[in-house]
Amino acid sequence: MSQLPLAELKWTLGFTDPAHVRRQATTVGETGPTRRVWRGDGPRRELPEQLQDLSRLAVESGGGGASTLYQFLVDSHSDGMIVLHRGAVVYEQYLHGLRRQDLHLTASMAKAFIGLLAGILEDQGLFTRDDQVATYVPELTGTAFGDATIRHLLDMTTQVAYGGRKFHREVEAHRWWAVVAPGMRPDGYDGPTTLLDRLKTARATGPYGEVFHYENGSCEAMGALISRVTGATVSDLMSELIWSKIGADEDARYILDTAGVETACGGYAATLRDIAKVGEMLRCGGALGDRQIVPESVVRAISTVPDGATAQVRLPRASANSPATMSYRDYWWILNDPFDSFMASGIHGQRLFVSRELDLVVAHFGSQIISPCVATPPFPAVFTRLGTQLSMAVV
Numbered sequence: 555m556s557q558l559p560l561a562e563l564k565w566t567l568g569f570t571d572p573a574h575v576r577r578q579a580t581t582v583g584e585t586g587p588t589r590r591v592w593r594g595d596g597p598r599r600e601l602p603e604q605l606q607d608l609s610r611l612a613v614e615s616g617g618g619g620a621s622t623l624y625q626f627l628v629d630s631h632s633d634g635m636i637v638l639h640r641g642a643v644v645y646e647q648y649l650h651g652l653r654r655q656d657l658h659l660t661a662s663m664a665k666a667f668i669g670l671l672a673g674i675l676e677d678q679g680l681f682t683r684d685d686q687v688a689t690y691v692p693e694l695t696g697t698a699f700g701d702a703t704i705r706h707l708l709d710m711t712t713q714v715a716y717g718g719r720k721f722h723r724e725v726e727a728h729r730w731w732a733v734v735a736p737g738m739r740p741d742g743y744d745g746p747t748t749l750l751d752r753l754k755t756a757r758a759t760g761p762y763g764e765v766f767h768y769e770n771g772s773c774e775a776m777g778a779l780i781s782r783v784t785g786a787t788v789s790d791l792m793s794e795l796i797w798s799k800i801g802a803d804e805d806a807r808y809i810l811d812t813a814g815v816e817t818a819c820g821g822y823a824a825t826l827r828d829i830a831k832v833g834e835m836l837r838c839g840g841a842l843g844d845r846q847i848v849p850e851s852v853v854r855a856i857s858t859v860p861d862g863a864t865a866q867v868r869l870p871r872a873s874a875n876s877p878a879t880m881s882y883r884d885y886w887w888i889l890n891d892p893f894d895s896f897m898a899s900g901i902h903g904q905r906l907f908v909s910r911e912l913d914l915v916v917a918h919f920g921s922q923i924i925s926p927c928v929a930t931p932p933f934p935a936v937f938t939r940l941g942t943q944l945s946m947a948v949v
Contacts, residue, residue, distance in 0.1 A: 572631040575902050576650055576921035579633070579659040582823035583807050586735055589789040589816060591797050591806035591824075599801020599831060599842070604642040611943060613936045616929050623936070630903060630931035631921045633658060634826045638834055638915040639944040648826075650921070657807060657823040658919040661900030664822035665773045666856075667792060667832075669884030671780055672708060673852030674795050680783045683708070687775060690782045698756040699775040706762045707772045707779075708884045709864050713760035714771060716752065717745065721759065723769060723870065730770050734811050734821070748813040749774050766867045766882060770819040773885060777818025788816040799847045800831040820900065826917050833908050833915035856886040857896040857910075869899065871930055889934055893941065897934065905933050912941030 582588060608623050615621035615629065624647070627635060633652045637645040652658065675681065683705035687694060694700030698714040699707065706712050715721040716729070732739045733752050746752040753775055777788050784791060789808050797806060806828065809821030835841065836856075840848035859865055864882040881888040889895040893911040898904075903920020916937045922930075 572921040572923055575631075576633060579661075579823075579902070579919070579921060580652065580656060582657055582659050582809060586737075587810040587814070588807040588823075589787065589810055589814075591789045591808060591822075592793040593802040593805050594793065594798025596798065597801060598803050601638070601827065601831070601834075602642040604639075604644055605646070606644045606944075606947075608637070608645045608940065608943075609647070611940070613939050614932050616932050623940070626931070626936060630933075631923060632903060633919040633921055635916065635918045636826050636830045637940055637944075638830055639941070640913040641834060641838075643830075644944060645940075646826075652826075652919065654827055655804060655825060657804065657825060659809075659820075659904070660822045660824060660829065660898075660919075661820045661902060661904045662770075663829075663898040663900035663904045663906055664818065664820050665885035666898030666906070667796070667822060668773055668776055668780070668788070668818050669708060669856065669886055670848055670852065671788075671791055671795060672704070672776060673855065673884060674848060675780055675783060676704075677849045677852060681779075687779060690779045691775065693750060694753060694775065694778075697754055698758040699753055699771060701758065702762055702772075702775075704776070704779065707776045709763075709860070709862070710766055710768050710772050710882065710885075711763045711863050712772055713758060713762075713765055713767050714756045714769065715759050716757075716771070717755045718757075721769070726769060730819075734809060734817050736812065747811075749811045749815055749817065750778060750813070753778070764863055766863050768867075768870045768882075773819035774817070777816060781815075788818055792822075796832065796847060797828075799845065800828070800835055800842060802828045802831065804828060826919055829906055830915055830917040833906050833917060837908050837910055837913070837915055852884075856884050857888060857894065857908075858883075859888055859890060869930070871924070891934075891938065893938060895934070895938070903931065903933070905937075907934065907937045909938070909941050912938070912945055914941035914944065916940065 611623045613623050634648040688700035702712045804825050806824040808816040839850045840853040859881045860883045866878040867882050868878045887897045893909040895909040898906040903922035905918040907916040
């Protein structure tokens, strides 16, 4: 932070108080404009239950320490977690007043859903990955995103800076919120007021396809593209292609910018159980029963290590000195573990973890503190511990 110009420091404040994060994450629809993602008129899919007392299961707490599962949830400022094993709910825990019918912001987990929509539309022949983005969103011609291909957006291999500034991830994340939420703009703000206007300020700072560069703009550009290709809003696409087909309990919602455009990269809110239903569908190869929802080829792609710049990457807040043990494709994280695991991940502890080898799905909501002084909880290790324990119990 000390290397930032003084005027930029105002963009690094906030989001370190779990109570504040929780309030923002659980009041979507009350504090700003949103659009409904209709669950459809079909029946709700009841998840079978085979509940087990896992609260006292020994798990890793981070830093080499040990804890119980329940204490881990408390210490990591979790708001809720549901665990499915072989399709049945084996553990479900809510904290801090969250209820099973409540929507919770999924943050960057939402990117993974855009990846699924893109995969479905590509399978339908509406575009190819080598198409240039400006072909479909001409307003982005001459920008970092317009000159990129769809593949570059989905892999996040666009090197970009906004508004003539040197790119700083924390600063740009807060500037993104200033576009979406007028109430979060500092005094004197004179920047873009819509997502598309912000994308127009993006300029490439390096060649495409060579470096993994995690940030929000690639997904926002992808959201604009799939909307243009289909003539539908992202909310309606999500409803038609996925949400109305999983037997969702509740409608979901997308946060909108001031132009009424969905915040594709992080503005999706849903219930914990419905997120788990998406995970179960993916665990089953994109199908629920005899109904194929996401093409099996898409599921295979988001769980298979790709070639190129995204074959070895690390999570956004991981230390630059930490090993790059993950892979990335279509906004999904591939864990490269022995359990065929892949994950959608969002800030403050939003996770959807799928392991076909362990027959496991875990959906987790949180309000985790974000600070250089606070280590990220070891969510994948805890989820894997759950899966191995459950698999041993049924052998």
